[in-house]
Amino acid sequence: MKAEIAELTNSTPIILSKEAQLVRDALIKSGLETPMIDNGLSTEEKYTRIKSAFTDVVETLGLDLTDDSLAETPHRIAKMYVKEIFSGLDYKQFPKITVIENKMKVDEMVKVSDISFTSTCEHHFVTIDGLAKVAYLPKSKIIGLSKINRIVRFFAQRPQVQERLTQQILVTLQALLETDNVAVSISAVHFCVKARGVMDASSSTQTTALGGLFKRSDKTRGEFLARS
């Protein structure tokens, strides 16, 4: 377990990348940043506090933490929160972005479909299971394709509402690609709707965020929203 905690600390680069700073500033400016406070806690301190809090939760539920199956659960949850499902709260984890000059003068739509992700609903802290579609009209820059998937995953690794997730991906790509002409749509199943509460097993939710020509031009929007 010690090694895993050390890994939590050591895997984190110290300085934010230029792209991470650019994206964070763009989200703050547009009012779309996730509501966060700077509590000054290191990754290791967060892990320790969450583990202790979940020890309380598990014991309060009346479960026996001396049982060998349950004993490590507070540790597992703390590690999962900090390192996995909420790691996107930490801009030090923002993916390395490769952007190249559009020397080929590509001016037709680049569209990536069926980007699978899981996120976590910020109201109930249970899973959101979704597919994203992302498109842009290249201006002076082109982004490495896998970086689009990585950006979706980064913002999915936060407590989210689907509408904000959709907008955060839009603003991020607009900032990195230096163009408004970006579109994002997400279709997702919320387990807070499926597995509890209203218990609807079949509904899904679609959200769309459109910028520039995708908003202004019926043709461009139609091409983006078309099935594939």
Ligand SMILES: Nc1nc2c(ncn2[C@@H]2O[C@H](COP(=O)(O)OP(=O)(O)OP(=O)(O)O)[C@@H](O)[C@H]2O)c(=O)[nH]1
């Ligand atoms: N707009 C939006 N709502 C969401 C999202 N994820 C969960 N919700 C909703 O957030 C709402 C929270 O409602 P509350 O009445 O405070 O919570 P609740 O008593 O657990 O509500 P129920 O889910 O209806 O049982 C619910 O309607 C959820 O379906 C999301 O991504 N976007």
Ligand SMILES: [Zn+2]
């Ligand atoms: Zn929910």
